[in-house]
Every structure is written in structure tokens, then in C-alpha cells.
Amino acid sequence: MARVQLDHITKRYEDVTAVDDVSMEIEDGEFVTFVGPSGCGKSTTMETVAGLTKPTDGKVYIGDREVTRLAPKDRGVAMVFQNIALFPHMDVFENISFGLRLRKYDDEEVRHRVEQAADIVQLEGMLDRMPDEMSGGQRQRVAIARAIVRNPDVFLMDEPLANLDAKLRVHMRTELQRLHRELETTIIYVTHDQAEAMTMSNRIAVLNEGTLQQLAPPLECYNEPANLFVAGFIGSPSMNFVEGELTATGFESDNVDVAFEPELVPSVTSGDTLTLGIRPEDVHLVATADGVTEPTAELHATADVLEPMGDEVFVYLLLSEEADRSMEQEPATAPNQLLMSVTPDTDIHEGKEVAVVLDRSKIHLFETATGDALRHDLTEHSDGGAGPAATEADT
Amino acid sequence: MTDERTDETETDETTTDTKADETSTGTETDETPNDTEADAPASTDDDGVPKHWAYAREQAATATDGGVTATDGGQSAEASQQQSNVLVEGEDAELDRGPFQRWVASSISNPDRAYRAMFYTATIFFLFTTLFPFYWLLMVALTPEGQQQDIILTPNGFNPAAFVEVFQVLPFHWYVFNSFVIATASTIVVLVIASLAGYAFGRLQFPGKIPLMLLVLVISFFPPAAFFIPLNDLFNTQFVALEPITGDGSLYNTPGAMVLPLSAIFMPLAIFILTTFYSQIPDGLEDAARVEGTTRLGALFRVIIPLSAPGVATAGVLTFIAVYNEFFFSFLMTDGQPENWAPILEGILGYQGQYEVMYHLMAASSIIGVIPVAILVIIAQEKIVSGLTAGALKE
Known part of the structure; x- marks a missing residue:
């Protein structure tokens, strides 16, 4: 449980500015969605929070710590990836317990926590399966279980539902909302699907071309868009x-x-x-x-x-x-x-x-x-x- | 003719012929075995060239007894009409083909046969050139001492005791052990360093990456002999720092004198193999491992290397075999004594005395020396095969 603060984050690749001076504060327990068209910098912004990308400029705070230069493993974050990214050579139990085993928890504790996490995402009885024996939705739940099992301070989700079919996506959307209610963890969620952004989040951050356009509750973005881009992007048609x-x-x-x-x-x-x-x-x-x-x-x-x-x-x-x-x-x-x-x-x-x-x-x-x-x-x-x-x- | 028929022709000519007959004539019901046989050689031509077939069929029909001709009387008329067409239009129609010409003609209309013939020819050639020396080695080993003249296909006598004698004349097992240690150590050094290099080349972007890879490639082109004189000089130099390890402070007569240069020589190939494999592991998996709690190095060893197992096995086995079989440095970097880490090569040459050459023992020791490599290849075979082919396939 922690708040996340981005302080004038800029990320430049050789000749492209992916993220341009983005600042925001995300409250403890809040569900914030980054939304925007492809290439708007939303994933890069999330990666700077995860530590997978080092910002060119600016600072990242999680809780009261500055984590800008910290390795991803030391930040207390967990992440669910767009392509799910389960380790194909490990079974479900090993996948979920990967982080715990690295942190040298004893076997009893590992088993207990894995079972608890599997319980939350309704994966009972599947712990000895291999990822390639599971359906897309089940794999996604394993990925979520792997993220929640460590009780992270911040939960990062990078388009976790993008690869699922439409029906499963709606189902997982409600599952994620239930999860957020149960865990009360800060969640940062990246999507280009405004339906996901509108329905799930406490606040949405609309990004375009690397700059933050508006950070406000979904209905405020809808009813009082800050500029032409937000007005045109939020709402369909x-x-x-x-x-x-x-x-x-x-x-x-x-x-x-x-x-x-x-x-x-x-x-x-x-x-x-x-x-x-x-x-x-x-x-x-x-x-x-x-x-x-x-x-x-x-x-x-x-x-x-x-x-x-x-x-x-x-x-x-x-x-x-x-x-x-x-x-x-x-x-x-x-x-x-x-x-x-x-x-x-x-x-x-x-x-x-x-x-x-x-x-x-x-x-x-x-x-x-x-x-x-x-x-x-x-x-x-x-x-x-x-x-x-x-x-x-x-x- | 359909492709299906063409295939059947190869497997069972007579059956296909019957079918072909029925298909094209439709009226022919009373076939004697005689008729079928007579048709058989011609019909294969006609898979591709129906007119020829009709002509040959006609020939066969006239050649057999009148009863058959009578039963397909109407058919004969039709066929003879076709025959005249053939003679007028198809000027290349050959009346008297020998078996080889027929085979050539059928191969043209049916290239699979030619490819198969080439495959068997090549396979038999390679099996002969690789396995026959082995066989001959075994014959030499089994021939008693002093009777080695004129061994062609069978041994002159039967003396399996040579395989025991090998160990009595010299401590041959000691040489095998030395070689095994040197090859294993080189393989480990190569795999560890090439993994790190492969990770950098395959998964990171940094300035100078392409020139560095080219440099590695260039080094692999150097003839090993070019390194020998400076290395021999270096390994005979005494260093105080090495005294606790090697006794006299020089690397001559130690495994280091072979492991170091051989690792360096076989490193570039391993680097290229591993670069290819590591670059194919999705970024998401490495990111996931890092968020879950590994460092980059930890992700390499816990996720990337296990998933690249075929590539690692391939690089490892190739290196092991190359070092185990190496002649130049193995021959020159020790004084040939087993207690001074002389490899298997020195053991085999050790049966060559000043006054006599014990060919049967050299042959027996050569066969024994192959055993460790053979075992290794059999164990790793599955991985190697998938490793050598996986580079070409995008998964």
C-alpha cells in the first residue's frame, strides 16, 4: 500500500521523446488508468514506475521513498504484462511462487501464500499445470496471482486484457474490480480501451504524445474535458x-x-x-x-x-x-x-x-x-x- | 492422373495399373493377370503422359491372347485412334526403352523418385565414409599383435584382450580423465562467458555492438597456430602469483595451458549460437523476472538460459567435442606425462615406441576414447537436434 508520485518524468530515446514532463500523484489504494492512443507514452510511463525503464529526467516516488534509481525488484511493485509473460518452463505453482522463492521465504509460508493467491483468482486445483496447458483467461489469472502473492505496494497492469477475447475481457474486468476492492492496493492500469478506463478506475490519466492531458475521475473527463484531445478521445462515438x-x-x-x-x-x-x-x-x-x-x-x-x-x-x-x-x-x-x-x-x-x-x-x-x-x-x-x-x- | 495415384504407383505398381486401367477405359472388366503384368512397366510413364499409356496399353493388349483383346474390343479401337495421335503429334514417343531409360523418364514426370534416390546415395556415402573407418579400427583392434598386414574386412584372428591391455601398458584411463577434465572445464568457461556475451549482443542495445560482433567473428578466423608461440612463451613464464596453484608458477603442464587457449578459440561460435537463442526470448519474460525479484543476471540464469536449453546444449556439446578432439595445443602444452595433465591424444601416441608400434592398442584406445563423447551426444541428442534447427525457425 503506497502512494505513487511522478515528478517531472521525461524519457527520451535517441530522437524521440516518449514521455514529456509528466507529473502526477496517485493516492494510496487508488485505481488509476493510463489511457491514450498507441505510442502516447503510457506504457513507458508505467515502465518508469516499475523500474524497467530509467527516466531521462525526473523522479519517481513510491510511498515515501525515492525509487528512481532502484532496481525493479527493490521497489515493491508487481506487474501484469500484456503478453501475460508466464515462465513457460515452470508450472503454475512455480510461476506464482517465483518471487517468494527468490526472497527465501520458507516452504510452508510459500505454499500457504500461493494457495491463498490461487484462491483469490479462482485457480484451485490447477497448481501443477504447465502454462501451455491452460486457456488465455486461466493464464491471465496465474499472472495476476503471481503479482498479488507478494503483497506488493503497487500493482502495475500493462494492457492485461488486450489479448483476451471480448467476452472474457468483460468478465476479467469485473474480476479486477473485485480484486481491487478486496486487496485495496494501489493499482496503475494501462489500456487503450476507454471502456476499461471508464468502468474500472477511480481516476483516469489521459496521455497524448508523451504529455499528460488530464488526470481526473472518468465522468469528469467525460463531462468536463480539459482540452480538445480529451474531448475527442473520451466517449464513443x-x-x-x-x-x-x-x-x-x-x-x-x-x-x-x-x-x-x-x-x-x-x-x-x-x-x-x-x-x-x-x-x-x-x-x-x-x-x-x-x-x-x-x-x-x-x-x-x-x-x-x-x-x-x-x-x-x-x-x-x-x-x-x-x-x-x-x-x-x-x-x-x-x-x-x-x-x-x-x-x-x-x-x-x-x-x-x-x-x-x-x-x-x-x-x-x-x-x-x-x-x-x-x-x-x-x-x-x-x-x-x-x-x-x-x-x-x-x- | 491425380497426385494420389502417382504416390500409389511408387508403392504398388500393379495395383495402380489396374486402377489406371479401369479409370481410363471404364469398360474393361475382364482382365487377366497376364494383361496386367504386360501393362505394368508402361503405366508408370503414363502417369504424366496419358497418350503414351494408351499406346503402351494397346501394345500389351495385342501381345496377349485374343480373348482379352476381344473383351475390350471397343476399347481397342479407341486406343488405336489415340495411338495414331501419339505417332503424329508426340514425336518423342519411344518405342523401345531400356529399364534405365524408363526409370529416367518416370523420374522426370515424378521427381520425388529422383530425390529419394539421391537421398539414399548421399546417406550411404556418408555412412560409409564415417562408419567404415570405425569398423576398420575395430578390426585392427581385434587383430592380435604382429598380424596387422592385409586386414580388409575381417580381423586376422580375434583378440579382445587388447581392450584390457590398453590399460596395462599405459595408465590410459588417466589420459581419458585428463581430457575429460580439460574439455569439461573449457565447456564451462565457454558457456559462462559466451552466455554473458550472448546476453549483451542478443538483448541489449549499445553503441558499437555491430563492430564488436564483427571483431568476435574476425578472431574466430585466426589460425590457432598463430597464437602458439606467444602462448607457449607465456605459459612457460613463471609468475609468483601462480606458485601456490601450479607449484613452479608457470601454466605449462597444467590444465590451464589448454583450457585458456582452447576456450578462447571455440568461444566465438558459442557466442554466435547463444546470441541467436537469447535474442529470441520475449522481453516480457525478462521484465517479469526482474519485477518479480531477480537482477538482470538472475533473469539470465533463471529464465533465459533454461528457455534456451537447446542452444546452450548445442554450444556446450560442440565445444566439448572440439576441445576433446583438439590436437595442436593438446600435443604441445604438456610434456606428455599423464600426471602432467597430458590429454588422451598423448595416451594414444604413447603406444608408439621407439622400436615398435602397437597398432592394435592404438586402435583399441581410439575406440575407448570415443566412448565419453558418444555418451554425451546420445544424452544431449534431442536438445542438439532441436537446437541446430531452431535458429532457422521463428517460433
């Missing part, structure tokens, strides 16, 4: 972005105008380029927008493509007549397109002209130049969306 500029009456762009008092965003001045973000579920048809207390002005659009997902339908709306249906751009980010999600019983079909409104309380405004969030709520009476300062990650 991703948020709609409309580029426009700030005028005396509010936000103006080719297709979407939203009126508000410019004082709501004091840090930018009239004429600055802004990006408006709105999630698909916060775009409503006028006919069904009764629940929206403060809708924006109506937008007229044509339903272009429907994607029925079963529980909901994604509708790609074309906002302008001179629709440029270029396929080169991502649908949701094309300037004249808007993605809306509606319930399956909605009366809509491809080609239908519809009027939609946006939920003002769910509109996000970003400064295009820096990508930073300016405001997360455009209802004028609230002081919502405390602004970028409150969600600034580098604290």
Missing part, C-alpha cells in the same frame, strides 16, 4: 467539433451559431477562433427536445446516413445545402456534419429534413489555437464549467 469565431453576440460559424454573452469566456476576445464541442447525445430533434431546458436556436439539417446500433441510432446530419460529402474527412469532424444519437423508435429516415437543437448546458467551448477548454456550460445563470484552471492536469 466522439464529440462533434465545429470551428467558428467569437463575436459580440456569441459563437458564429458557417452552419452553427450559438448566442451567448461573450463575458462567459473572459479569457478570449471577440474575433478569436473557437471550437464548439457537443456530444452526439446532446443534439436533440426539436420534436423530442422537451427535456432540454435551455435549447439553442434551431438548426436545419438533412439526415444523411443512419447507423442503427440496436439500443440507439447514430444519425449523420448534413447542415448545409452545398454539402460537400468528401469522404476524406472523418464524418464527425467534417465542418458541415453533425453526429446525433437518437432512440431507435425515433421517426427518422435517410434524406429526411429535420430541425435540431443543442443542449446549451452540454456545450463545450475550446480555444482552437491552444486546444484548452474555455467553458463547459453555456447556460447563463450557472457558473458551470469552472474553466480550464480547475481541470488543469498538471497540478
Whole structure:
């Protein structure tokens, strides 16, 4: 049990900066997930905590000790690897007890603790099997047992579920949550799957290109993303972005105008380029927008493509007549397109002209130049969306 | 003809012929054994060249008695039509082939036969060149002293007592023991150092890695004789520091005088073998071992080497055999006395006196000297075979 602190960690390979000045503090017993696209530095960051990679700059603390220069074995961490990494020449018992035997525990103690760990991950009766005789899920549980048997201070998991099939992954996800509840150990978890990140963690750390974008509870990352990257990365399908500029009456762009008092965003001045973000579920048809207390002005659009997902339908709306249906751009980010999600019983079909409104309380405004969030709520009476300062990650 | 048929042709020509007959004629029901036999030699040609077959079949049919010809009367007409086609179009059709020509023709249409013939030829050649000297050695050993003339395939007399006499004339077991110790020590030195080098070359990135590997390769090209004079000089020099170990302070007449140069000479091959093997162990396994509590060195000995067992066995056995069989340094680095660590080579040459050469004892001692290596190879055989082939296969 220990807290983990990263202090301005930088890792440079010859000409690539994998991790760029990342600082964060992870509380004792917390479950923190590093999430980000491939190559964003999340695994490298974890390896610096494990000691497998030495940072070029910065310090790592586990508990009250500085461990930056310590060998992995002396850090009190345990790790579960993406490729599981069981020792193929040892049976399950030997695999789980590997660390204990290295630390010269007596046989009685080793057997007791291995059985206890095997019990927690439900591997009873399999201790004499070889790894190649087991299924993927069982191997993953052996790897977890090997990690928990030493009672580590910090538990590191590097995409442990990536190689499992979809059904097993969901099952192991709940198992891991149960494990975290039972063990109350600090867990750092790396994944590129935002579903894992959203469901399991106390806080998620969104990384991109080696820098920390936001470190906040999952719902805060979802509802109050710190910048354009987090807004686009968290949530599936991703948020709609409309580029426009700030005028005396509010936000103006080719297709979407939203009126508000410019004082709501004091840090930018009239004429600055802004990006408006709105999630698909916060775009409503006028006919069904009764629940929206403060809708924006109506937008007229044509339903272009429907994607029925079963529980909901994604509708790609074309906002302008001179629709440029270029396929080169991502649908949701094309300037004249808007993605809306509606319930399956909605009366809509491809080609239908519809009027939609946006939920003002769910509109996000970003400064295009820096990508930073300016405001997360455009209802004028609230002081919502405390602004970028409150969600600034580098604290 | 299908491939399946082609295979059958090799195993049982007569059966295939019958099938071929039925398949291509369809109408022929009354076959006499005579007919089948007559068809047999021609049919193998026709696996690849059906027209030829039809022609040969026709020949056979006319050659046998009229009853047969009568029963497949309609068939004959068809066949003779084909025959005329053959004569017009297929100008290479040969009417009178000898057995060798037929074999050549069938090998062209069926190359597997040629490959198999080559395989047997090569195998018999290698078995002859490797095993016959052994056999002859045994014959010489069994021939009583003084009757060694004109031994070709059988011994002139029968004297197994030579295998006992070997130990009575000289302390031959002592020489064997010396050689065994020298070869074992060299193997251990080579495996330990080559493992460390192989780990560095195979698993680490460092500047100058490629030039260093090339240097190792270059050293392996040096003729051992080039080292002899400086080494002999060095080993005859007396060092005070060595006095407690060797008595007179020089390495001459000690195992060190052979273990050191021989280890160095056979090191590069072992380094290359082990580099290949160690580089194929997944990084995750080493990382896992290090997080679990080993150092890098510990991970090498507990995880990487056990998983590379075939490679280690291959390098070890090759080194052992090479040192055990080595002539040059073994002959020159001791004074030939068994108590001065003279190896087996000196023992065998010891049966060569000033006035007589005891060939039967030399032969018997040579055979005895092979036994330790033979045992070693039999024990390690399985690992070596997988080791020599594993480098070529990505697992």
C-alpha cells in the first residue's frame, strides 16, 4: 500500500521523446488508468514506475521513498504484462511462487501464500499445470496471482486484457474490480480501451504524445474535458467539433451559431477562433427536445446516413445545402456534419429534413489555437464549467 | 492422373495399373493377370503422359491372347485412334526403352523418385565414409599383435584382450580423465562467458555492438597456430602469483595451458549460437523476472538460459567435442606425462615406441576414447537436434 508520485518524468530515446514532463500523484489504494492512443507514452510511463525503464529526467516516488534509481525488484511493485509473460518452463505453482522463492521465504509460508493467491483468482486445483496447458483467461489469472502473492505496494497492469477475447475481457474486468476492492492496493492500469478506463478506475490519466492531458475521475473527463484531445478521445462515438469565431453576440460559424454573452469566456476576445464541442447525445430533434431546458436556436439539417446500433441510432446530419460529402474527412469532424444519437423508435429516415437543437448546458467551448477548454456550460445563470484552471492536469 | 495415384504407383505398381486401367477405359472388366503384368512397366510413364499409356496399353493388349483383346474390343479401337495421335503429334514417343531409360523418364514426370534416390546415395556415402573407418579400427583392434598386414574386412584372428591391455601398458584411463577434465572445464568457461556475451549482443542495445560482433567473428578466423608461440612463451613464464596453484608458477603442464587457449578459440561460435537463442526470448519474460525479484543476471540464469536449453546444449556439446578432439595445443602444452595433465591424444601416441608400434592398442584406445563423447551426444541428442534447427525457425 503506497502512494505513487511522478515528478517531472521525461524519457527520451535517441530522437524521440516518449514521455514529456509528466507529473502526477496517485493516492494510496487508488485505481488509476493510463489511457491514450498507441505510442502516447503510457506504457513507458508505467515502465518508469516499475523500474524497467530509467527516466531521462525526473523522479519517481513510491510511498515515501525515492525509487528512481532502484532496481525493479527493490521497489515493491508487481506487474501484469500484456503478453501475460508466464515462465513457460515452470508450472503454475512455480510461476506464482517465483518471487517468494527468490526472497527465501520458507516452504510452508510459500505454499500457504500461493494457495491463498490461487484462491483469490479462482485457480484451485490447477497448481501443477504447465502454462501451455491452460486457456488465455486461466493464464491471465496465474499472472495476476503471481503479482498479488507478494503483497506488493503497487500493482502495475500493462494492457492485461488486450489479448483476451471480448467476452472474457468483460468478465476479467469485473474480476479486477473485485480484486481491487478486496486487496485495496494501489493499482496503475494501462489500456487503450476507454471502456476499461471508464468502468474500472477511480481516476483516469489521459496521455497524448508523451504529455499528460488530464488526470481526473472518468465522468469528469467525460463531462468536463480539459482540452480538445480529451474531448475527442473520451466517449464513443466522439464529440462533434465545429470551428467558428467569437463575436459580440456569441459563437458564429458557417452552419452553427450559438448566442451567448461573450463575458462567459473572459479569457478570449471577440474575433478569436473557437471550437464548439457537443456530444452526439446532446443534439436533440426539436420534436423530442422537451427535456432540454435551455435549447439553442434551431438548426436545419438533412439526415444523411443512419447507423442503427440496436439500443440507439447514430444519425449523420448534413447542415448545409452545398454539402460537400468528401469522404476524406472523418464524418464527425467534417465542418458541415453533425453526429446525433437518437432512440431507435425515433421517426427518422435517410434524406429526411429535420430541425435540431443543442443542449446549451452540454456545450463545450475550446480555444482552437491552444486546444484548452474555455467553458463547459453555456447556460447563463450557472457558473458551470469552472474553466480550464480547475481541470488543469498538471497540478 | 491425380497426385494420389502417382504416390500409389511408387508403392504398388500393379495395383495402380489396374486402377489406371479401369479409370481410363471404364469398360474393361475382364482382365487377366497376364494383361496386367504386360501393362505394368508402361503405366508408370503414363502417369504424366496419358497418350503414351494408351499406346503402351494397346501394345500389351495385342501381345496377349485374343480373348482379352476381344473383351475390350471397343476399347481397342479407341486406343488405336489415340495411338495414331501419339505417332503424329508426340514425336518423342519411344518405342523401345531400356529399364534405365524408363526409370529416367518416370523420374522426370515424378521427381520425388529422383530425390529419394539421391537421398539414399548421399546417406550411404556418408555412412560409409564415417562408419567404415570405425569398423576398420575395430578390426585392427581385434587383430592380435604382429598380424596387422592385409586386414580388409575381417580381423586376422580375434583378440579382445587388447581392450584390457590398453590399460596395462599405459595408465590410459588417466589420459581419458585428463581430457575429460580439460574439455569439461573449457565447456564451462565457454558457456559462462559466451552466455554473458550472448546476453549483451542478443538483448541489449549499445553503441558499437555491430563492430564488436564483427571483431568476435574476425578472431574466430585466426589460425590457432598463430597464437602458439606467444602462448607457449607465456605459459612457460613463471609468475609468483601462480606458485601456490601450479607449484613452479608457470601454466605449462597444467590444465590451464589448454583450457585458456582452447576456450578462447571455440568461444566465438558459442557466442554466435547463444546470441541467436537469447535474442529470441520475449522481453516480457525478462521484465517479469526482474519485477518479480531477480537482477538482470538472475533473469539470465533463471529464465533465459533454461528457455534456451537447446542452444546452450548445442554450444556446450560442440565445444566439448572440439576441445576433446583438439590436437595442436593438446600435443604441445604438456610434456606428455599423464600426471602432467597430458590429454588422451598423448595416451594414444604413447603406444608408439621407439622400436615398435602397437597398432592394435592404438586402435583399441581410439575406440575407448570415443566412448565419453558418444555418451554425451546420445544424452544431449534431442536438445542438439532441436537446437541446430531452431535458429532457422521463428517460433
